[in-house]
Amino acid sequence: xxxxxxxxxxxxxxxxxxxxxxxxxxxxxxxxxxxxxxxxxxxxxxxxxxxxxxxxxxxxxxxxxxxxxxxxxxxxxxxxxxxxxxxxxxxxxxxxxxxxxxxxxxxxxxxxxxxxxxxxxxxxxxxxxxxxxxxxxxx
Numbered sequence: 294x295x296x297x298x299x300x301x302x303x304x305x306x307x308x309x310x311x312x313x314x315x316x317x318x319x320x321x322x323x324x325x326x327x328x329x330x331x332x333x334x335x336x337x338x339x340x341x342x343x344x345x346x347x348x349x350x351x352x353x354x355x356x357x358x359x360x361x362x363x364x365x366x367x368x369x370x371x372x373x374x375x376x377x378x379x380x381x382x383x384x385x386x387x388x389x390x391x392x393x394x395x396x397x398x399x400x401x402x403x404x405x406x407x408x409x410x411x412x413x414x415x416x417x418x419x420x421x422x423x424x425x426x427x428x429x430x431x432x
Contacts, residue, residue: 298374300358300419303366306344309417310358316390317376319351373412373420384409384425391415391423 302309307324314321327333328341343360356374361367378384388401388409394416401411401423409425 295355297355297357300356300369300374301361301366302344302358302417303363304343304360305417306347306358306360309415309419310344310347310349310356312415312417313349313351313356316387316393317349317351317356319349319356322348322350324348369418369420373422375422375424377424379426381409381425384411384423388413388423391421 300306300309310321310324313319324347325345326342327336327345330336330345333341340362344358346359347357349356376387378387384401388411392413392415396414398412398414398420399410401409404410407424407426410423412420412422414420
């Protein structure tokens with residue numbers, strides 16, 4: 294079994310996934326618009342350039358998404374996309390990149406459970422948590 298995050302956007306999916314590809318160092322494996330699908334003729338002309346499905350490979354995981362039709366789109370809430378990294382410099386780089394034009398909810402910092410942990414909402418409204426290693430336990 295493999296669990297993957299699937300993000301819905303309100304018309305910004307392509308821009309978001311190109312941003313994630315750059316920030317996360319991943320590779321977009323597949324991106325299809327509604328107009329490129331076998332159902333293109335059944336889609337309103339103004340919706341044909343919206344993303345029907347995209348898959349981004351990052352490390353051993355996949356991040357997927359689409360532009361949700363307006364009647365189905367809901368603003369992201371009640372979850373975060375969580376990333377774990379081994380090195381503090383990677384955590385710093387990812388946090389800085391993803392927070393570009395976004396909002397920092399908790400600055401990246403050492404906590405009792407991690408060498409670095411921080412929370413942000415990116416410019417596309419997706420909430421993220423970055424977690425790096427385990428903090429040294431005092432004896």
